[in-house]
Amino acid sequence: MFATSIAGSLPKPEWLAETQKLWPQWKAEGDALRQAKADATLLWIKAQEDAGLDIIGDGEQARQHFVHGFLEQVEGIDFDNKVKMGIRNNRYDAMVPQVVSALKLKGRVHAMEAQLLRAHTKKKIKFTLPGPMTIVDTVADRFYGEGSEGRIKMAMAFAELLNQEALALQADGVDIIQFDEPAFNVYMEEAADWGVKALERAAQGLTCTTAVHICYGYGIQANVDWKNTLGHEWRQYEKIFPALAKSSIDQVSLECFHSHVPMDLIALLEGKDVMVGVIDVASDTIETPEEVADTIGKALKFVNKDRLFPCTNCGLAPMSREVALKKLEALAKGAALARERV
Numbered sequence: 001m002f003a004t005s006i007a008g009s010l011p012k013p014e015w016l017a018e019t020q021k022l023w024p025q026w027k028a029e030g031d032a033l034r035q036a037k038a039d040a041t042l043l044w045i046k047a048q049e050d051a052g053l054d055i056i057g058d059g060e061q062a063r064q065h066f067v068h069g070f071l072e073q074v075e076g077i078d079f080d081n082k083v084k085m086g087i088r089n090n091r092y093d094a095m096v097p098q099v100v101s102a103l104k105l106k107g108r109v110h111a112m113e114a115q116l117l118r119a120h121t122k123k124k125i126k127f128t129l130p131g132p133m134t135i136v137d138t139v140a141d142r143f144y145g146e147g148s149e150g151r152i153k154m155a156m157a158f159a160e161l162l163n164q165e166a167l168a169l170q171a172d173g174v175d176i177i178q179f180d181e182p183a184f185n186v187y188m189e190e191a192a193d194w195g196v197k198a199l200e201r202a203a204q205g206l207t208c209t210t211a212v213h214i215c216y217g218y219g220i221q222a223n224v225d226w227k228n229t230l231g232h233e234w235r236q237y238e239k240i241f242p243a244l245a246k247s248s249i250d251q252v253s254l255e256c257f258h259s260h261v262p263m264d265l266i267a268l269l270e271g272k273d274v275m276v277g278v279i280d281v282a283s284d285t286i287e288t289p290e291e292v293a294d295t296i297g298k299a300l301k302f303v304n305k306d307r308l309f310p311c312t313n314c315g316l317a318p319m320s321r322e323v324a325l326k327k328l329e330a331l332a333k334g335a336a337l338a339r340e341r342v
Contacts (some may be wrong), residue, residue: 001342002296002310002335003054007213007253007277008067008128008180009315010047010059011324016040020318023065034112037062041113045120047325052332055176055309057119058113060128065139066180066315067130068097073109074161076143078131083140089188098140103157109165111172116328118173127174129166131181131212132159132198133191150196159201170208176251178211181202182314185214188239196243211251211275212244215314216259234260241268251275255313257295258283266302274303277313278334279327284319286326292334293341305342310335318324 011019016036018024028036044059063069071077082095110127130138130217132155144154166177179199184191203210214237234312237254244252245268253275255261266274278295279287311330316324 001125001305002083002308002338004057004331004335005053005126005176005275005309005311006048006057006059006277006316006328006331007215007281007312007314008057008060008178009063009317010044010061011238011317011319011321012061013040013043013321016061017064021319022318023068025280026064038112038116041116045117047327049121049123051325051328052199052336053328054335055121055124055126056334057126057128058110058117060315060317062110062113064279066128066317068136070109070130070162070165071097071135071139073106074103075106076103077139081240085140087138087338088183094138096139099143099154101143103154103161105161105164108168110169114169114172114174119144124175125173126176126178126211127169128178128180129162129169129202130243131179131183131195132156132162132202133187133195134181134183137183137186148190148194149197151190152198155194156201159198161202166202170206174208176209177206178205178209178213178251179249180213180216182213184212184240185216185236188236189275191240192243196247196249200248201315209250209273210248211253211273212249213253213275213314214240215253215255215277233262235262235265237261237265238268241265245269245272249308253277253311256299257287257291257313259313263298264302266299269303271310273307274299275309275311276303278310279312279331281312281316281319284323287330287334289330289333289337295336296335296338300342310338 040061144150145160256282
């Protein structure tokens with residue numbers, strides 16, 4: 001009951017990459033970089049276990065960015081000629097690669113991290129992949145065509161590649177495969193129309209637990225500013241949860257702590273496991289176990305205790321390592337307190 005996990009990313013050590021950045025530059029290359037990525041992954045596996053988390057992730061230590069880490073292993077994408085593009089409906093600009101031809105995987109994408117993860121913990125493991133719609137919103141297209149028709153074609157092409165890697169991750173022993181879709185909270189109508197279908201294509205044939213993470217973004221200033229424009233109630237989930245409730249996806253996440261998301265929206269996910277965000281990623285203030293347990297208690301009014309999975313609101317990548325470690329401990333201690341209260 002109340003099995004805890006991180007949403008996905010954790011801060012990279014300063015000997016691996018620039019710290020507290022969303023797109024950090026690596027501090028090594030070649031074999032040295034591969035070893036450093038493996039070392040950082042092992043460090044965070046141990047740290048999560050020491051903190052008391054129940055489901056362990058790789059912390060996305062081998063990826064520069066949660067989307068582009070996957071794209072680096074895809075043929076048909078030009079990383080040498082990046083262009084500036086507004087992403088998440090022009091919330092902020094980023095330098096993104098371009099899709100220039102038909103898409104195809106070069107080979108395995110995350111074998112190293114998944115196999116390390118499986119070999120070094122006896123606990124359940126979760127692995128994250130970017131969702132098709134969010135990938136489409138984080139690349140420039142010079143191949144599939146303009147308008148929604150081109151976006152849908154490109155999303156389905158990415159979904160097919162994600163599915164290939166997801167099936168391989170399942171074979172590696174991954175228990176939960178989570179697709180990250182922050183774009184669902186931006187393009188709600190499209191998400192309900194074709195985004196969920198693309199997500200289901202990415203998860204096709206999986207027998208392990210499948211999940212989708214939908215949030216309001218990392219704790220970077222552009223996201224904080226955007227959230228300040230959303231009013232006193234954030235009801236974006238209301239438009240996409242009904243489609244997800246009918247989908248084949250097993251688990252759905254939502255932000256809860258320090259957000260303006262009405263808790264009663266959880267009721268729209270009847271029949272699904274719910275990952276409840278109980279840790280704020282936009283503040284360095286460490287949650288108390290009581291605050292975490294209180295958030296879990298509020299969510300229990302709308303979801304059965306056996307279907308509630310406490311997690312972080314989003315990834316912790318831009319945070320300091322010290323703050324992230326303390327937040328992991330708060331997550332575990334708060335869930336333990338919530339178990340005592342039930």
